[in-house]
Amino acid sequence: MTKKIAIIGGGIVGSTAAYFLSQLDSGNDFEVTMFDDGNGQATKAAAGIISPWLSKRRNKKWYNLARDGATLLKQISKQSKMPESIYNQCGTIITREDSEKLKELYQLAEERRDETDTIGDIKELTADEVMRFVPIIDSSYPGVFVSGGARLNGDKYASHLTKIAKKKNLTIIKQPVSINKDGNVELDGQVLEFDSIILATGAWTKDILKELPLDVDVRPQKGQLIELSTTQILGANVDMPVVMPEGESDFIPLGNGRLIVGASHENDKGFDLSADADIIDELLNSAHSMSNQINAENLIRVKIGTRAYTSDFAPFFGRIPGYEKILVGSGLGSSGLTTGPLVGKILAEMIADKVDYDIDEYRKPIENYIKLVK
Template identity: 50%
Template sequence: MQKKIAIIGGGIVGATAAYYLSTLPGAQQVKVTLFDDGVGQASKAAAGIISPWLSKRRNQRWYRLAKAGADLYPELIHDAQLGTEVYQQTGTIVTREVPTDLEVLYQLAQKRRQDAATMGEVATLTAAEVQAKVPLLGNVQPGVFISGGARVDGAALVNDLLDRASAKNLTVRHEHVTLTANGQVVTSLGARQFDRVIVSAGAWLKELLAPLGIVADVRAQKGQLIELAVKDYPLQENMPVVMPEGERDFVPFGHGKLIVGATHEDDGKFNLTVDSAVTADLLGSAQRLMPGLTADSLTGVRVGTRAYASDFAPFFGPLPEHDTFLVASGLGSSGLTTGPQIGRLLAGSALYGGTPDWSEYELPLTTYLASSAK
């Protein structure tokens, strides 16, 4: 009998889980249905930098998860046959103005590189060398260059992964669903029972799990970024992404497209309205890096809703006392980095069962999930 699996939420975790559920051994015995209404999804609004190695986070579980996500990307992109418009290892430059700060950053990079081959080459760059690699920049600081750093377009990645899975065993339903107390998925066609359900709905997890008597430690955060039309450098389509000190991330996509952002707006929560003041702030950050930039260069604004737990760490795995369900949330601003690894792990668990030990990546799920009866 064919196993029926539902995925609620088609962001980076849900899309990656769907892809692996269509390619892992035994996938031919599985029928997958993904439900997503397309409202507010952080992944599709995001354009990210895959370069976790210089993070100053003290959470070593998060770092191991992020590093595993960065390691997985080249394999995922190759196996799914995705193009450079989705993901490309262009390198990352992290800038510092003070020479001693730059040296500290370089030493951290050298230390992390010892067990992170994906980082590639590490080098310090003068301001002139930074500008030579990223000729768009007009106001430049020296930096540390990591050749394995990459850029990724969240919407393109999610859409392409779902397309690959849809060619095999996935059906995508663009609708809002809820859960019943006995674990059924309520769709526009009525309540349906699935053998396994992956709930990867980000900040909407709390609402979805409430009927099961579960309270999730999840809050919503609004994020905005801007798209700009800039000078096209035909020979510089592989310009590194830049994480400039004191400014927003600077992500050139080639062909005259530049992404700058993103914001972290706790008060915004689920509000998807473009804020003109925030747009002006993002543009101002871009102008400090490119002094000749004007408002006429603005071509679009992306808005999405991230999910955060109280300790800013992602969590995922089998839902305690509800064997049918697997959950994931709390990815925050590192979702494009950690999401593919989480999706792959959840897909394997949904397909093969068992009690996986993911303690190297996260605290117990009971840290984030509690019974509403307590």
């Protein structure tokens, strides 16, 4: 019997869920419809750094999700034959001014290499070595390089995976939908019946569930970043690692004469998607502090998206209490491109009843974030 599955949201979580629903052994048993209007999608605007291993966040479940998410991304890239323009294992460098903090960072990398080989090779760099790795930079602190770090183009990733899924069992409808008071999908006033629904709606999760008696802990955070031309500075085909510099915005060379710098974290802007001149100036100043040849003339465009955050900054996923046919993954924050693929895979496997591992090592109880109001 074919089961009808709805996926609302075509970003990092939704596209990965669609991909795995097309690749599972029981893929022929699913008829999948994705609804996505693309408005404000964080995946399209995200900076795209995949390098979770040196994070000092104390949430162990988050780290498990990010660590294994980075490993899964590498596997998906190989399995789906992603070009380097989408997933590029270029390495990442994290800098520290204080020598003791740099030593601690290196030791942390060594410890976490015991947990996963995806981190790759680890090397401590002097400031001069950082600048040789990333020749566009003319000022740097010393740093730690991990070869397993990568950059991901979230927009192209989603398109790549949904293109594969469309060949099997996916239909995409580029229109907004809602969830009605009965927990069903509505499109232009028409109720559509599905056996299961995946909500991959990010910061809009609370809004799409507003007709249901649920208390949802999700809030929007605005993120702005800038794309710069570096062709006149260094040429068009120089591949470099991503740099996460202490005290400055992330520095992401794209290897095609382009550079991404960002992103901002703005908690009081709601779903505003307009560019903020002050934020753009801050990002330009940050870029200039790393490379004094960069200025406003290098600016190509501003990218803006809306991230989803919870009150404890932890992601959540699973079946919604009281509405078991609705599954959700949200609250991914600024690490969404790293954690989102694993969340999407797990949601697909839950629908297919293919989960054969302990998913609670990746999450707190979903009731911490979505409560049924009686």
